[in-house]
Amino acid sequence: MSTHVPVVVIGGGQAGLSVSWYLGRSGIEHLVVEAETAVHAWADKRWDNFTLVTPNWHCRLPGYTYTGPDPDGFMTRDEVVAWLRGWLETFDAPLVEHTTVTRLCRIDGNRFELTLDGPDGADTVTCDQAVIATGGYPLPVIPPFAPALDPGVHQIHSEQYFNPEQLPDGAVLVVGTGQSGTQIAEDLHLAGRQVHLAVGNAPRVARTYRGRDCMTWLADMGLYDTPTQEYPGGRAAQEKTxxxxxxxxxxxxxxxxxxxxxxxxxxxxxxxxxDSTLRFAPTLTESLDKADAVYNSICGDIDRYIDARGIDAPPPSRYEPVWTPPEDPAELDLAAAGITSIIWAIGYRPDYRWIEASAFDGAGRPMQTRGITEVPGLSFIGLPWMHTWGSGRFLGIDRDARYVAEHIVASLGENRPRLAAAQ
Known part of the structure; x- marks a missing residue:
């Protein structure tokens, strides 16, 4: 490893490696530093029965798209891992794995110094451009009262869940109804476990509507390509689960x-x-009603799109509730309910404490426009809503990575190393 590299990408997942693909294509010397392995997040942090929630045709990376037999289907965890490994075989990324960047700071006014912690100990490297590709929210959230609960109850975060067999016998409480929480609750339910579910404010969507997957309709409608500043609902819509x-x-x-x-x-x-007592806000009825309202609202948007273009499709419909809560439970006795495990599926939070740069707002989130910050040479990739709703998803990574890489190439200017014309 040289002591100075023009560009260092911190994070070797699909987002960071997509930037690497474009940098390599332009002949830019760079290094990708990954704390684990390139497919770690998919191979080691998804449960056994995990599947994508976006159709396979959404899976697009630089120079590589899904070409399997089921474009409208949903790859399993292992299929996603195999697909990503196939992509990695198409180019030679300068990837260093099992190495963590523990500090990034500005030196000499126009360079960054990175402190690395790898298998052979600590090291440093300097660069002109640093790309942060560590994901938007790496730290799992556990509520502050969790340590005060009965120590006999097994507690894990959703990223630690793999299958029902890893949990003690007994009922399971899943907290949170985002994508992970609802699917894990279903996984346990289908396995015959008694499931208790604390319902949050996440909305829901129909899988298929009027003959097609809803996400395919939304893609056709341009929702995944709409810039964040133009997206309906503004910041409030972007903050929703x-x-x-x-x-x-x-x-x-x-x-x-x-x-x-x-x-x-x-x-x-x-x-x-x-101890064994949990308390709940009286929000169950409201949360279910709001989730269904979003479901039907999306169906209505698709209806208007179909009507405006005269598309031949099956007739419209709306969801009608099949069950109404008889009450909003206020408390739950874990012991009385036979609950032996709790799975916290309430999300993640940002952690950029290792970056010494004025690039973050009061909540610790990067202040960026399409990944580019006001700190010269510092950029981000792979953030949710970085540019569009598609950012952070397979569907939007290629476009975002190309933009960031082009900015880097332009910033390096005449001093750029071995720059080749982009093809």
Whole structure:
């Protein structure tokens, strides 16, 4: 490893490696530093029955697209890992794995110094351009009252869940109804476990509507390509949890009301707890109603798109509730309910404390435009809503990476190393 590299990409997942693909194509000397392995997040942080929730045709990376037999299907975890490894075989990325960047700071006014912690110990490297590709929210969130709960109850975060067999016998409480929480609750439910589910404010969407996958309709409607500043609903829409749905068994809706009819126990927002007692806000009815309203609203948007273009499609429909909560439970006794495990599926938070640069807002989020910050030479890739709703997804990574790489090439200017014309 040289002591100075023009560009260092921190993070060797699909986003960071997409920037690397473009830099290599332009002849830019660079280094990609990855704390684990290139496919670690997919291979080691997804449960056994995980599937994509976006159709396979969304899977696009630089120079590489899904070409399998089921473009409208949903790859499993292992299929995604195999697909990514196939992409990695198409180019030679300067990737250093099992090495963590523990500090990034500005030196000499126009260079960055990175402190690396790898298998052979600590090292440093300097660069002119640094690309942060560590993901938008790397730290799992656990509520502050979790340590006060009965120590006999097994607690894990959703990223640590793989299958029902890893949990102690007994009922399971899943907290959170984003994409991970609802799908993990379904996984446990299908395995015959008694599931209790604390319902949050995530919206939901139909899997298929009027003959096509809803996400295919939304792509045709341009929703994944609309710049963030033009997106309907503005910042409020961007702050919402992604709509819950599943690609399991070919894809289907996730209907929490139907789960309740089948024996799953639903509660409102979990507010606090101690020992064996948990308390909930009276939000269950409202949360279910709002999720269904979003579901039907999206269907209405698709209807208007179909009508405006005269598309031949099956007739419209709307979701009608199959179950209504008889009450909003206020408390839950873990011991009395036989709950032996809790899975926290309430998200992640940012952690950029290792970056010494004035590039973050009061909440610790990067201040950037299409990945480019006001700090010369510092950029980001792979953030949710970095440019569009498609940012951070397979569908939008290629475009975002190309933009960031082009900015880097232009910034290096006449001093750029071995620059070749982009093809």
């Amino acid at each position: 992604n709509h819950y749905v599943t690609g399991r068994d070919g894809g289907r809706d996730i209907d929490l009301r139907a789960f309740a009819l089948d024996g799953m126990k639903l509660y409102g927002m979990l507010t606090d707890g101690k």
